[in-house]
Amino acid sequence: MWVAVLVNFLMLAPQLSVAFLVLNSLLLIIFMQGFRYPILKSRRLVNVFTVVGALLLIILSKQLGLMLTMVNLLVFSHVMKLFEQNHQRDFYVFNLLSLMVLATAMIFHQSLWFFLLFMVLLIISLLPLLNYQRQTTSVGNQQRWPSFTGVKPYIGLLTKLLTVSIPLAIFLFFIFPRLQPFAAIPQAKMAKTGLSDSVNVGDISQLVQSNELAFQVEFASPRSSHQPLYWRALVMEHFDGSTWQSAEHSPRLRAIFRTKQHYLEYIESQEPQPLFTGNAINYQVFVQPNYQQFLFALDVARPQSTAIQRLADNTLIAPRPISQKFAYEVSSYPKLTMSPELSSLSNTVNLSLPEESNPRLRVLAKNLVEKYQNRPNSQALIIDEVLSKIRQDSFYYTLSPSLLTGDRLDQFFFDTQEGFCVHYASSFTFLMRAAGIPARLVTGYLGGDYHEQGNFYSIYQKDAHAWAEVWLPEKGWTRVDPTAAVSPERVEQGIDAALAQEQSLLNPGFLANARWLDPVTLLRIQAAFELIDYQWTKYIVGFSSKKQSKLLQQLFGEQQYWKVALAVALTLAIIFAVFYLIITLNQEKKTVSVQEKYYRRLQQLIKKEALPTSLQGELDSPSMTVRRYCVLLSLHFSPLEEQLEQFYTTYEALQYQPLTLTQSNEKKAQLLANVKQIAELLKGVRY
Amino acid sequence: MGAIYLLIMMINMPRQLASQILSHVNQLILGKEHQVKLALTCLLAKGHLLIEDLPGMGKTTLAHGLAQSLGMSYQRIQFTSDLLPADIVGLSIFDPKTQQFSLHKGPIFSQLLLADEINRASPKAQSALLEAMEEHQVSIDGHSHQLPEPFFVIATQNPVFHAGTYPLPESQLDRFMMKIAIGFPDADAEKVLLQNSTSRFEQPPLSAMVDNAQLEKMMAAVQAVHCSDAIIDYVIRLCQFTREEGFTGQALSPRASKSLVNSAKAWAFIEGREHVIPDDVQAIFISVTEHRIGQQVSGQQSLAQQVIEQVAVVAS
Amino acid sequence: MKAYINKRMLNWLKHRIPPNAHHQLSSNNVFIFPSGFGFAYLTMVLVIFLLGTNYQNNIILMFSFLLASLFVTTMLFSFQNLNGMSIKLIKAPTGFAKQVSYLVIELSGQNARQYIQFHVEPAIQHSFMLTSENLNENNVKIQVPILNTRRGVHQLSRLRIRSTFPLGLFNTWTRLDLGCEHMVYPEPKLPMLWQQRQYQQELVEQGQVNTANQMGDFYQLENYQVGQSLSLVAWKQLAKSQQWLSKGHASAVTGDVWLDFQQMSAHDLEAKLSQLCALVIEYSQLQQSFGLKLPHLEIEPSSGEKHQIKCLQALASM
Known part of the structure; x- marks a missing residue:
């Protein structure tokens, strides 16, 4: 029993607060030691622990949030229930709690491997129920150390039970109508993973070392072009000299717009929105839980799932932070322009720079502007110039750049010249803004591993990337990836190729x-x-x-629901019928021969007749032979005499004579015909 | 066509003979068809027969009639309390003429021995006979002598509670395949009996219906009767029932179950069937088992009858 | 109300499961219904389903469906635990009142069966429920204890066979009428006089009592036995030594003692029967021949186990 508690408790361990981890472990140890030292199980000590637990829970509840408080409470009460096993009811409550704890653990883990693990845990959780039967029969040794050998056959039995249950479960899963969620559900306050909503120059690197899956994508039709896949996630328009954040974080906007949504709703009202025509790429994304709201999509994304919202900066957000695996469908229109017209607010935001920072970059920008001042297409020329500078200078792509302080971007661009995507994208965006071109930083993921058998892409945390978008008249927001200039492999072949020399950094699978x-x-x-x-x-x-x-x-x-209901009912009926058949066949196969079956049918026919009780009693006696049975009957039903005589001779031939196969088949047919005849004649006698 | 008919005739011949013998003997003992049939069954199954009844019920007449109709050499021993084993098996006598011991064969050297009132003899004499029944040979002065084949014993005994009897021990009762009681004749039969009141000696001797070869053919035919597994199982269930805890009588020995099968075959043969059916087993069951199981002291229903009624014919 | 329902139930059962010494369990006579825990379990499954719905979590939903179908499977397995078992009456329970007697039944069937509880209704205490752990072998004999409450020959009430195996979610049970009698002999209670006699006997053994032959046709003085005619009492000896002795005839050694209902010292019927019962046992232990006289029945003197049982049965069925 305590094993069940232990494993369930460990499953939820990451969700528990440290205090409860300690408390629960302590309780478990006490419980196990209690086999040897009964004093540890004294009522008083248990009460003390209950009070301590309750107090801890109250103290921690603010910090933990409703959801985690509930989880903590659940696990704590589960552990405490171990100590309170006075009645049969306590035992049952304990087992139900086990199931609940398991179900709760499923909120946090959803991969197949975890599900298989949960199945094992389910078996362990159900074991006490089986074992209970044994314990109740042998009174007095309820608190024995469980021995594996005693439990082994039960594991087999439970596995069998579960295996038999699986088909119906799967059927129900696909057929049983889904309900809409009907109550606001408390979410776990969990550490966010993956991309963060602010980018510090010199950040992301810890992501690059993570082999963890971020999301998976399946395209509806095979991709024709081999354009690199830029999965947009977040747009960052505010820069304070070291950190990129979304626009509403700037000191001036913060007063006006409380949230990102507010700001973007305003922008949406100011700018024309795309009409979504032309060729679209359809795909489905499966996101791993990361406790963030933003989603991933290619340019220009239009959500196909209702719950998902598209924002003015062409990013997608989920209704709530993604705390469990989440799937959505998106169509992307790569040919569309993003924001052909730029609202004045957006323009201002995307040109603003922290005052007096990075003077050297500002100078460079000023020079460039002057250089191409009167040329048509000056903006494109400036961009080319910067990119070629990055390409030609001794810039170096590395995940472990030297530390930057002060005017970080200046330092990077002119002194160290080593860094990764954030460094390049930040400097580039800064330069553009300084040169009067609206520009912003975009984070997301680049690339993905293609799985041929499954026809899907896996995007890992190490694929995290940052790039820039500049606004060009008529072209709208255009993606520019300065990292591609320094390390084309990163873009074309993925992060692993870019880091060929730095392989050792990778977190091994x-x-x-x-x-x-x-x-x-x-x-x-x-x-x-x-x-x-x-x-x-x-x-x-x-x-x-x-x-x-x-x-x-x-x-x-x-x-049509009635059809579905009918299908469910039918399936259940079929399951029962199959089971029943198996049972009866198993029984009859061993004992009942064909002639015996017909004899029983005859007996049933006769039972329906109103016979004198003395006769019926005599007929029912176990020592009744078929011959005597028939003879007795023919005394009562004289018209049947001939048929009855034929019946018993045929029966006896089948039962007691050595027959060839053809003979016996013949006789069997004859016997069946005989029974039918008798049935007919009996009807005649009745009316 | 004729050949096939002849063949059928040949197969059926022993059966016809059986019914002829039956009707023959039935002329002698009136109104006892069932008992006569059982007795014949026992002999055809190569078993020894024990007839238990009050004196004067026709035990000896039945044995006599059977022996005569079957054409067997026939001897009769009246058992008395002073009967010695040598009176049964015979002895070696010194012949002064030849200066040699010559064997003087006792009455046991016959095909059918009628041992009248066997329970009047001392146990010693009884066991001499019973040994011969089992071994089909006797030893006189250390030499064993084969008994003629076939060898049957029909023993009669008075009910045990009669004065001056030595009841047969259970182990010896087991050697008899069947025990039958003849019972009082019904009024009609008795009337006929009284009308032609002639003693056994005045009756014309019954002519033999069969010779030895035919008898052997009949017995071979009995052995050839098919006994299916279902029947064997039924017999086993019957025997098992008596071996269970809580059964008050004696358990049936394997010899008893063998006797059951053999006599069921013989019964089926007489009934004119080539296979045994449960009815055959039930017909002979009480006769075969009652003396082995024992009787309930004060019960209304015999134990063997209970066994029959409680054991299912078909395994459930 | 409850009694009425119970009566209706028994009536219905009489048709459904008629009395028989041999029963084969099948869907015709096995009942199955979710236990309290079964309902609690279903509620929990519903809660988990709602949890899954609310979190739009397919894993939890799958889990709840799995638990739900486990419920169905368990029902089938529970049924299977009893199904096909055949129960045969071996020995009807017989014993003395206020003592425990045993009903012996034989179980057979092909499946391995586990944790099946047997008790004869109504089970007053837990100790009268017999639970067999493993019935893997064929033809297992089981003794179900029954507390004999009232003297008499009763119809044995139904044998309840119950199992909650495997998970306790379902109660699977059957109530079989084995159609046998439950014979309860009176509770043996020795009369006071008898106890005194035993004391006397000890004295005799110690050689303190003169048992010499005094009169011609008596060959010895015996200890007076309850039930013996008072005319046999050796009054002289009684007056002399306060010993209850009787003048024994030669034939009286094998002893035709009559135990007479009328002569019992107790006042009410049951007590008298109790005394008779005790005496029957005592005499049988002494292997002495005795007869029994009851108001409507007389059993000739005899001895032996069969005679004892006959007498006891007579007492039980009074």
Whole structure:
């Protein structure tokens, strides 16, 4: 029993506060030691712990938020229930709590591997229920150390039970109608992962070392072009000299717009919005939980899932922070221009620079502006000039650049000249703004690993990227990636190629420890695992009510609930029927021969007749032989005499004579005909 | 066509013989068709027969009639309390003429031995007979002598509670395949009996219906009767029932179950079937098992009857 | 109300499961219904389903569906735990009042069966429920304890066979009428006089009592036995030594003692029967021949186990 608690408790350990981790571990240790020292289980000590737990919970509740408080409470009460096992009811409550704890753990973990783990945990959680039967029979040793050998057959039985249950569960999963969420749900206050909503010059690098999956994408049709995939996530328009943030963080705008949404709604009202015509790329994205709201899409994105909102800066946001795997569909229109006209506010925001910072870059910008002042297309020329400068100077792409202080961008651009995407994108944007071209920083992901078998792309945290967007008249917001100038491999082949020399920095995958495998096999295995997990994500985790109705439509034509209900009922009926058949067949196979079956049918026929009780009693006696049965009957039903005589001779031949196969088949047919005849005649006798 | 008919005739011949013998003996003992049939069944199954009834019920007449109709050499021993084993098996006598011991065969050297009132003899004499029944040979002065084949014993005994009887021990009762009681004749039969009141000696001797070869053919035919697994299982269930805890009588021995099968075959043969059906087993069950199981002291229903009624014919 | 429902239920059961010494469990006579825990479990499944719905979490939904179908599967497995089992009456319970007697049944069937509880209704205490852990073998004999409450020959009430295996979500049970009698003999209570006698016997053994032959046709003085005619009492000896002795005839050694209902010292019927019962046991232990006289029945003197049982049965069915 405590094993069940322990594993469940460990499953939720990352969600628990430290205080409760300690408290619960302590309680578990006490419980186990209690087998030896009963004093530890004294009522008083348990009460003390209850009070301590409750107080801790009250103190921590503000900090934890509703959701995590509930989780903590749940696990704590589960552990405490171990100590309170006085009645059968306590035991059952304990087991129900086990299930609840498991379900709660599923809020936080959704991959296939975790699900399989949960199944194992479910078996462990149900074990006490099976074991209970044993404990109640052997009174007095309820608190024994469980031995594995005693439990082993139960594990087998539970596995069998679960396996048998799975088909129905899957069926229900796809067919059972989904309800809309009906209450505001408390969300866990969890550390955000992945991209952050502000970029410090010299940040992102810790992301690059992470092999963790960020999201997966499946395109509806194969991609024709091999353009690099720039997954936009966040647009940052405010720069304070060291950090990029979204526009409303600037001191002047903060007073006017409380949130990003406010600001962007205003911009939306000022700028014409794209009309979304022309060729579109359709794809579906499966995001890993990251506790952030922003989503990922290619330019220019139009959400196809209703819950998702498109903002004026052409980014997408989810209704709530993504705390569990989330799937959405998007169409992207790569040919469309973003914001062909720029609102004055947007213009101002995207030209503003922190005063008196980075003088050297400002000078460079001024020179460039002067150089191309009277040329048509001067803006494009300036951009080219900067990019070629980056390309030609001794810039160097590295994930471990030297530290920057003061006018960081100046330092980077003119002195150290080593850095990664953020450095290049920031300096470039700064230069553009200084040169009077509206520009902004965009973060997101670049590229992705293509899985051929699964036809999907996996984008990892290490693919995080930052680039710039400049606003050009008529072209609107245009993507410029200065990193491509210094390290084209980063853009074309992905981060792994760019970091060929810095391989050691990479966080090895979970199988990397398996040294005996050669790297190619290793990769293949990893890919296979990823494929399975992706399918899981796609079909199970990403299954929505929309997909369900689509599936139902495919299955039953137009969606009609009575048809679905009928299907459910039918399936249940079939399951029961199959089970019943198996049972009866199992029983009959061993004992009942054909002749015996017909004899029983005859007996049933006769039972329906109103016979004198003495006769019926005699007929029912176990020592009744078929012959005597028939003879007795023919005394009562004289018209049947001939048929009955034929019946018993045929029966006896089948049962007691050595027959060839053809003979016995003949006799069986004869016996059946005989029974039918008798049934007919009996009807005649009745009327 | 004729050949096939002949073949059928040949197969059926022993059966016809059986029914002929039955009707033959039935002329002798009136109104006891069932008992006669059981007795014949026992002999055809190569078993020894024990007839238990009050004196004067026709035990000896039945044995006599059977022996005569079957054409067997026939001897009769009246068992008394002073009967010695040598009186049954015979002895070696010194012949002064030849100066040699010559074997003087006892009455047991016959095909059918009628041991009248067997429970009047001392246990010693009883066991001499019973040994011969089992072994089909006797030893006189250390030499064993084969008994003629076939060898049957029909023993009669008075009910145990009669004065001056030595009841047969259970182990010896087991050697008899069947025990039958003849019972009082019904009024009609008795009337006929009284009308032609002639003693056994005045009756014309029954002519033999079969010779030895035919008898052997009949017995071979009995052995050839098909006994299916279903029947064997039924017999086993019957025997198992008596071996269970809580059953008050004696458990049936494997010899008993073998006797059950053999006599069921013989019964089926007489009934004119080539296979055994449960009804056959039930017909002979009480006769075969009652003396082995024992009787309930004060019960209305015999234990063997209870066994029959409680054991299901078809395994459930 | 409850009694009425119970009565209706039993009536219905009489048709549904008629009395028989042999029962084969099948869907015809096995009942199955979710236990309290089963309903709680279903509620919990619903809660988990709502949790999943609210969080739009397919894993939790899948989990709740899995638990729901586990419920269905468990129902089938629970049923299977009893289904196909055949129960045969081996020995009807017989015993003395206020003592425990045993109903012996034999179980057979092909499946492995676990944690099946047997008790004869109504089970007053937990200790009268017998739970068998593993019934893997065929033809297992089981003794179900029954507390004998009232003297008499009762119809044995229904045998309840119950199981909550495997998960306790379902109660699977059947109530079988084995159609046998529950014979309860009276509770043995020795009469006072008898206890005195035993004391006397000890004295005899110690050689303190003169048992010499005094009269011609008596061959010895015996200890007076309850039930013996008072005319047999050796009054002289009684007056002399306060010993209850009787003048024994030669034939009286094998002892035709009559235990007479009328002569019992107790006042009410049950107490008298109790005394008779105790005496029957005592005499049987002494292997002495005795007869029994009841108001409507007389059993000839005899001895032995069968005779004892016959007498006890007579007492029980009074």
